[in-house]
Amino acid sequence: MPRWLVYLWTLPTTCLGLLVVVPAMLTGARVRRHTGVIECAGGFASFLLRHCTLLRGGARAMTLGHVVIARSVEALDATRAHERVHVRQCERWGPLFIPAYLLASAWVFLRGGRAYRDNPFEREAYDRAG
Numbered sequence: 001m002p003r004w005l006v007y008l009w010t011l012p013t014t015c016l017g018l019l020v021v022v023p024a025m026l027t028g029a030r031v032r033r034h035t036g037v038i039e040c041a042g043g044f045a046s047f048l049l050r051h052c053t054l055l056r057g058g059a060r061a062m063t064l065g066h067v068v069i070a071r072s073v074e075a076l077d078a079t080r081a082h083e084r085v086h087v088r089q090c091e092r093w094g095p096l097f098i099p100a101y102l103l104a105s106a107w108v109f110l111r112g113g114r115a116y117r118d119n120p121f122e123r124e125a126y127d128r129a130g
Helices: 003-026 043-051 073-110 120-129
Strands: 030-034 037-041 061-064 067-070
Touching: 003 030, 003 037, 003 043, 003 061, 003 067, 003 073, 037 043, 037 073, 043 067, 061 073, 067 073, 073 120
Parallel strands: 037 067
Antiparallel strands: 030 037, 061 067
């Protein structure tokens, strides 16, 4: 599949990421392009990851299409391989990625598992990232 088509397929999810990047930039976040992905660390992105996820203590990083947001530059560096697996998942699932991820978490939870760690998307990311 041509690369431009991959970016188009993930665009709806990437736009959600960009909605975080803009206010993050205005609040001191570091933003750069790395291996075809926009990385945003700090500022408003850090606040969201600390206070607006369902994970106890928040998340260090999160992927939204071709945008990765993180609490800090150090968190970006530490989670880069894991988050790149999620970028590839977004490329496969396109606009269905977020609904599929949330449904997988709900399914795992309803079956008695851990909604985050036992989610198949997360298991793949942890396995592939090492």
